[in-house]
Amino acid sequence: MRMRNTNNPISLLASSILLAIVATTFISVSVRADDPYRFFTWNVTYGDIWPLGVKQQGILINGQFPGPQIEAVTNDNLIINVYNSLNEPFLISWNGIQQRRNSFEDGVYGTTCPIPPGGNFTYILQVKDQIGTYYYFPSLGFHKAAGGFGGIRVLSRPMIPVPFPPPAADYTLLIGDWFKANHTDLRYILDSGRTLGFPDGLLINGRGWNGNTFTVDPGRTYRFRISNVGLTTSLNIRFQGHTMKLVEVEGSHTMQSVYSSLDVHLGQSYSVLVTADQPAFDYSIVVSTRFTNTILSTSAVLHYSNSGGKAPGGLPGGPTIQIDWSLNQARSIRWNLTASGPRPNPQGSYHYGLVPTAKTIRLANSAPVINGKQRYAVNSVSFTPADTPLKLADYFKIGGVFSVGSISDNPTFGGGYLATSVMRVNYRDYIEIVFENYEDTVQSWHIDGYQFWVVGMDGGQWSSASRNNYNLRDAVARYTVQVYPKSWSAIYMPLDNVGMWNVRSEDWVRQYLGQQFYLQVYTTSTSWRDEYPIPRNALLCGRASGRHTRPLRV
Template sequence: MVFCRFSSIALLSFLHIALLSALCFAGDPYVYSELHFSYITVSPLRVPQRVIAINGKFPGPLINVTTNNNLLVNVWNELDEDLLITWPGVQMRRNSWQDGVLGTNCPIPSKWNWTYQFQVKDQIGSYFYFPSLGFQRASGGFGPFVINNRNDIPIPFAQPDGDIVILIGDWFTQTHTALRTTLDGGKNLGMPDGVLINGKGPYRYNTSLVPEGIEYETINVDPGKIYRIRVHNVGTSTSLNFRIQNHNLRLVETEGFYTIQSNYTQFDIHVGQSYSFLVSMDQNASTDYYIVASARFVNESLWERVTGVAVLHYSNSKGPAFGPLPDPPNDFYDKEASMNQARSVRQNTSASGARPNPQGSFRYGSINITDTYMLKVLPPTLINGHVRAAINGISFVKPEIPFRLADQRKLRGVYKLDFPSKPLNRPPVMDRSLINATYGGFTEIILHNNDTTIQSFHMDGYSFFVVGMGYGEWSENYRGTYNKWDGISRCTIQVFPEAWTAILVSLDNTGAWNLRTENLDRWYLGQETYLRIVNPEENGDTEMAPPDNVLYCGPLESLQTPQPHSSGVHSFGVNLKCYMMMMLALFTAIFISS
């Protein structure tokens, strides 16, 4: 996909595609995207507010690629503060330099642009991208990211008649800077002002709960057809239940892996998670139908107004949707209903993905565990006079310089490699402590949530096997209950309050990779760390070198070459060799045209 504003940029983009695909990434196709991040004013909940748009749109555009494509994503920061874009779930093999969080990239300064360069190697699936700094995702800046199968690798279901993306998330009418101020003042964010669906407020299903004049999302479909609907929870901190009135949701994929196909009438999607469903348009068209995203595990009467509602519109529909919304899940008599639903998500071990799969499941259950980490979170607490969140008693201090860049430049004292493998019996501290992970190890991580809200945990650079979850304290006896055959492989998993989730991960991707909560309030307050994974026999083949356009900051700021960023003059920030090739092609094109 190519996103351009000016004819000159369009020409350069064309030359990028024609030339870089042939010369810079020899062999694999190339995709170029241009993303301008700027502020616009919209009123999704009838209150005018400043949001972060991409190419003038909120939410941002779809990035649609295919397995093994090489991407150059030129990000223009037209905000009034630093910017970084991260690509959760996109496993940049040996290339954490492009991951887009503070431990891997220096920020893109205001009015600058920078080009991400990475390959979606051996991947398929549904993801989304977003800004990782300073709570910015709470103001937007997110968009969907789809990696398709290659043509010679079949999908494990009939080709759908259409592909639909739905972004759901809780929403505040305050800006991300105001929300930051609230957290810095030691206060909770409180109840959000609503839930948006594709950046729009609720359909007026109830005149007392929903004021008139709100623009809502309409999904247009044809009767008798089957659509793949990719749903992403891009919100701040609220788990949401997704459902479509009178329609079944057949789960087929989550975060890059095909699932055993199961039908659901409703499905819980936690912060940062992505799912694909097949939905048959098999209802009569006497009316439209509700699409609903409602808050979970809250006081439902108090939170009733915090409900996202869109409309599913058949092309031959005879009238608008009406009546009450489809019922939310009832957990009163079944406290483990949502957990059991999560346990039911299993991997399709016979399906191909990025590669053919003649051998069946990867036999992760027979691999010996080399390291175990028990990572426990508690409610936020005071540390040095500030309300902070922590993992194992360590509240992470944001880095001033990317960790692998510090290693390359032999800087000392930037971080510590002493993150505890289990909670310590001591008061919590603020520190910059990393996990000294074993390259090639097969690691067990127990995520234990003693906070009062559901937490979603995410690991950059990897997918992990979800092998168990339960309420209470984890013990070694639970290993006997692990799913050792078809546990789903994914990159973001929920951990219920006063409960645990066990994951297994093969640490074969060198770099510095962020492990964090996706709940923005807890992440902002320090609930994260990094896995530093270095091959002790490094010979230059297991980790990429810093890119030619690497940014410098913190103690290396003096090394940064100023970027021309006055009006109309921008640097593409691309690989120098590719840039020279591009210029050669430009002169060639001018010569031919003359």
């Protein structure tokens, strides 16, 4: 077994302890010996940051804002030892990392107990059969508004062909909206039943206007991995004087279409290639808000190594409130059927459009006022956390924590109400999910533990006749999908990952105020082939406190 120490390496003794945790966690579970281990030690602290020129309390990881980048290769095992030096509980979740058979490590409160102040927890993850662009973020207490996020790159294994030449460099762009108030103040506003209003600015990699410089050599091509890690706003990105060739979306190689600007909705990630084929100047990488009456923007610098100064001409303008433009761009993004995925076989070898669906689930977002406070809901249910993580309650068979079927699989269009909402679906079913948006704002939805095919999206109300226009050949597989105002988006998804998985709005205000639920992918099987047992190092809280974490399954 090969081991790699990455980002602030741990000592030999600590490495031995963590390796013992790995061994006891995966005992009797098949983990290939040639899949390397990468070790990380992270200390999470508060610290002063000035992203928009105003002093704020930020969340730092190893003193960094944003946090350290994770670099891995397909099938790598990631051992991430997180120390919580905050004065409140903390959790990290892994946006797009699928956690095969292991929702215990998902890092959201429905599956994982928070790390208490002064405590630590070691995440044991495997980027099994994945490639592409992802990110991590703090999932509790509106912490995401203070930082604590960072990029994740998963590279293809050697000898697995990638459908473009190796770039000269690989850059990460974490873009997002930002508020000048501390996250504790923002949380108080939301808890009081009020809304946050409009963001104060935009950031690229934690910095404001021209705070980042990316150096390029003339004639060479560079990969930029772009993730919208913001709270409330869809964004558009463009490179002054240059075009972008799209090559990857959230773990899927795409047809290599060329764009002058690209919409990146909340929670989404893209990889583009940019060739330094213009006269040698300093150009602007511009990010601006979409579908907002007030347009916020910020920029970074694309610096030619032999630059003659600032590029002539004004900054490139982008789209503003045009929905049809964005819809048409989204439809133009197609799966590359001839490219290899993480394994040596074409992505298109699985003919998703020929598999009959077992069930259709329709999900409608809404914005009810409940008990005099603004909340957000799915199928009229506004999620409230239980006193015990749902996955632990399910594993230890603790009654009274949640009720299966506490959310309908079709819109009710009734008044909103509070509940700990869980929807059960059957392992190995193949389902259709339709996200229906009856509001005037763009929605963005994410499902933990899964990729899915975005087979259709359009304006108006969805009906069975809408299937006539589905893309059943080369729709892109991804883990986040936007739904335009007064519109719908449809996905196909194979239920091949047992566990308790979070389905949520990527608008973090909506998520915090209830626009989420849990999808229980259920089987009667107790085989470790279908789901790993609880990790021996699992934190236990609520009504699960005092239980034994010795594996119960055989």
